[in-house]
Amino acid sequence: MLYRVLLITLTLSLFGCAPDASTDQATATVETAEPATAGDASAELVAKLALADEVDGASDHQIGKCYVCGLGMDGKPEFAVEVEGYTAHLCSDYCREHFANNWQSVVGETDIPQSN
Ligand SMILES: [Zn+2]
Numbered sequence: 001m002l003y004r005v006l007l008i009t010l011t012l013s014l015f016g017c018a019p020d021a022s023t024d025q026a027t028a029t030v031e032t033a034e035p036a037t038a039g040d041a042s043a044e045l046v047a048k049l050a051l052a053d054e055v056d057g058a059s060d061h062q063i064g065k066c067y068v069c070g071l072g073m074d075g076k077p078e079f080a081v082e083v084e085g086y087t088a089h090l091c092s093d094y095c096r097e098h099f100a101n102n103w104q105s106v107v108g109e110t111d112i113p114q115s116n
Helices: 002-014 021-032 043-055 093-109
Strands: 080-083 086-089
Touching (some): 080 093
């Protein structure tokens, strides 16, 4: 029984879902004024966006590669989506739509290619 409690505690701390995190969130919401859908963006996702930003060789908050295509395709300005202050260029209307609706899981699941 004790083991089980320990396991749950460990799981909670691993995923950063400790109860007091929600109080921080409530305070932060006032200053960031994010859209409701992006309100749960974690620092981890923003860090990944920053890495993806560097894949095209410039840290200019413009992600030049298509995130939906694993950052392997060139994105186009006409298929851009803005998240967390980054403008992600997607390669097609399909990718733009998919990224706009699921960017948190796309960013979370995409491995950043090593830049050369
Ligand atoms: Zn694409």
